Amino acid sequence: MGYGLPSAVPAPLNFVQRQDPYLHQFPHPPTSPTSPTTQQHVHPALRRPVAHQHQTQHQPPVVPLNPQPLKFQRTNSLPPTPPQSVGARTNDDVLRDQMQTLKLGDPSPVLGRYPSGAPRFPPGTLGRMNTMSSMSTLTSVLENVAEEGSLPMVSAVISLGADPMYRSSGKMKKTPHEALAKATANGHARVVDYLLSKGATYGEAQKKAVFTPLDRTLLTAAYKGHADLVSVLVSNHGANPMIEQWPREMDTAQQYWNEKSLRLSKTSVLDAISHWKNAEQGWSAMRTIIQSPKFDATAAVSAVFDNKCELQSAEFAHRPWQTTYEYTPLACFVRAGWADVVEDLLSIKGSPKDHEREDEVLQYQDKVTRFISPVNALTKDTWEQRPEDALRILRLLIDRGFDVSLAQRTANDLGQRTALGRALAANASQAVEIIAQSRPELVKEVISFRRNKKETKAQPLAAAITLEKLDTARVLLRGGAHPRDPAFDMNVLQFAAHQGSETGTAMLAEMLGLAPELTYAALDIAIRRINKDCVRVLLDFISTAAARNEVAALPAIWDILLPLEENAETRSKYLETIDMVAAWDAGGALPRPQLPAILAAIKRDNYVGMERMLQLGVVDGKSLVLNCKAQPLGEQGLWTVLECAEGTERSAEWLGLLRGWGAPLYT
Known part of the structure; x- marks a missing residue:
């Protein structure tokens, strides 16, 4: 179709003068900015510079016959996108223009700008879609509304002729567009369901592949936390909820020559759901998955591989095991602490034999697979984060007969637990x-x-x-x-006195009544450890027993306190303990320190202890004869007081202390 010849008479001018502020400021008709006679009427921004006075004659410009040669060099990359200015067009504005170009009206109601009724389409709209540009625009509109999650608009665009799967123009006719991918990435379950029902797919399954692209889409949606999309893909389109996948490093991680420490986790739909923060959404999704014919309640759906965490015995040179920890769906959700899901799973496969299996050991390949029992999947994190659900799960497992005495090493443990x-x-x-x-x-x-x-x-x-x-x-x-039960190299009561912590002190007070015959042994340990609080508890117990005439003889507490070695870190607690015992024994009922204990204190250079006991009158300085011999506690041979003092680094201070408190040189 060509163009006709121009008419001899031009079409009549149809022009109405606009009211423009510029015309009020400059009322004269617009002229060329280069005209010298009209410079006073030209906007100041468009005026030319004033010519010099000696240029009396204006020379018109010479117009060349041919245009200047084009000088252009193509760049290898596109120019950078300039920043968007205030008032620039947004994606919604572009979408609105595309919709209006296709006579679809304003899409703002669908995009959530304001509520309105269903869009109206004028008759004959489909007939205007038969051009290539319209079909391309229609596909772009479908991608945009699918990304927004507007099911009414998606349905409307497809009803106008857009293909739910492929682009519909030119060479792109068999190329899939991104409507389904964008709706899936944003978790729009209703839009995805509609597109799949209209023939859209995620691609063809590869030969010999166990899982399809639909299954892998389900796995991705599960780790993104799209609960509604997971339910739709499983219930309406048959996605396999048992899909699992190891990282690519798993192939090389199992080689015997791999010296690098690796810890890899297997991904699966159920493992992803067990990590959701919203347990209610997870329970809803799991009820849908449990009803799927592809669901297997005893399959390993979660696993952790570690090639350095466990060592073999000396028979095999302590080589590291390549260990895989496998979890069934029940163990997976026991670990998550989801009691409702655990109860549903137990109703399907509730026998311990379905979930408790022996470890698979390939000794000469250095491989071991540990199948974690549900009762051992209750980790420390489960007890701390969901204590009420964990208690309910424990009762359910015990009622079903699971072995709570089974010791296993799991992916969260550093040993058998x-x-x-x-x-x-x-x-x-x-x-x-x-x-x-x-x-x-x-x-x-x-x-x-x-x-x-x-x-x-x-x-x-x-x-x-x-x-x-x-x-x-x-x-x-x-x-x-019981307090008499063994605890390392002592009994529990003695260990509590040895521990000396808040728990040890409290348990010591509660256990003394169950084993009173162990009181003096526990007191000896508490004094040697300078556990002041434990000593106080034991002294109170002795006082109570003495008031009931249940004490035959008092312990030699001063003989235990005096020979202790001086320590700068515990010096203050040691002196406080001496003062506490002295105040407790205000009546002097305790036996006085004996010469072997005094010699041991001097030989071990316990100067502050001896000085404090001399000040308190526990030790009588006048009774210490410097040439008296005895065997110090814990030492060999006989020593005199003078020999023990001279064997220390501060012998002069020792002799001054003893002579100052009246110790004679000879008997």
Whole structure:
């Protein structure tokens, strides 16, 4: 179709003068800014510079016959995008223009600008879509409204002819557009459901692939926390909720020559859901997944691989194990502390044999797979973050017959742990009480725990005192533990006096009545450790027993206090303990220090202790004869007072102290 010849007479001028502020300021008709006769009527910004006075004649410019040659060099990259100025067009403005170009009206109601009814489409709109530019614009509109999550607009654009999957113009006809991808990335479940129902897909499955692109999309949506999208993909489109995936490093991590320490986690839909912060949304998604025919309640859905955390025995040169810790769905949600989901899973597969399996060991490949029992999936974090749900889960597992005495090393432990040991480490006293009631014998079975950054074994009561878990220690004492039970190289009562902490002191006061015959042994340990609070508790107990005439003889407390070596860090506590004992023994009922204890104090250079006891009158200076011989406590041979004093670094001070308090040289 060509253009017609121009008419001899031009079309009549149809012009109406606009009211412009510029015309009020400059009422004369606009002229060329280069005209010298009109410079006074030209806007100051457009005026030319004033010519010199000697230029009396104006020379018109010479117009060349041909245009200047084009000088242009193509750049290798696009110019940078300038910053958007105030009042610039936004993406919503572009979308609105595209919609109006296609006669679809204003999209603001759909985008949430203001409420209105359904969009109206004038008749004949589809007929105007048959051009390439209109189809391309239509596809762009579909991508934009899908990204916004507007299902009415997505439905309207597709009804106008947009393909839900492919671009519909030119060479891009078989190229997928991004409407489905954008809706999926933003978690718009209804839009994704609609596009998939209209034929859109995430791609074709690869040959011999276990999982499809739809399954991998489900995995991504689960880790993004899109609960509604997860439910839609599983229930409406058959996505496999059992999809799992190891990182790429897993292939090389299992090589025997790999010297680098690696710790890798397997990803899965159920593992992702168990980490959601909103447990209600997770429970809703799990109810949908449980109803899927592809769901397997005993499959390993969460796993951790570590190639350096465990060592083999000396028989195999202490080579590191390549350990994989596997978790079933039940163990996974026990670890998360989701009691409602655990109860639902137990209703499907609730027998312990479905979830407790022996470790798989490939000795000569240095590989071991540990299948974590649900009862051992209750970690310290579970007890601390969701204590009420953890208690409910523990009761459910015990009622189902799970073995709470089973010791396992999990991905969160540094050694073999039992359910009792994990509850004790978290000071979950109610959990310890439930376990003790169901299995009373476990109260006296040795457990493993960390002490001074080393793996240690002891009975639960000793472990509770060591870890400063007072509430748990009291529960164990009520549950059958006894002060005479072994604790490292002593009994529990002596260990409490040795520990000297707040927990140790409190437990010492509660246990003395159960084993009064151990009082003096515990007092000896408390004094040597200079645990003032424990000494006070023991002295009070002795006073109470003495008031009831239950004490046959008092302990030689001064003989224990005097020979202690002087220590700058504990000097103040040591002197306070001496003063406390002296005030307690105001009547002088305790036996006075004997010469072997005095000689040991001098030989160990306990100057401040001897000086304080001389000041308090506990030691009589006049009774110390410098040439008297005796065997110091803990030493070999006979020594005189003078020999012990001269063997120290401050012999002159010692002799001055003793002679000052009246010690004679000879008998």
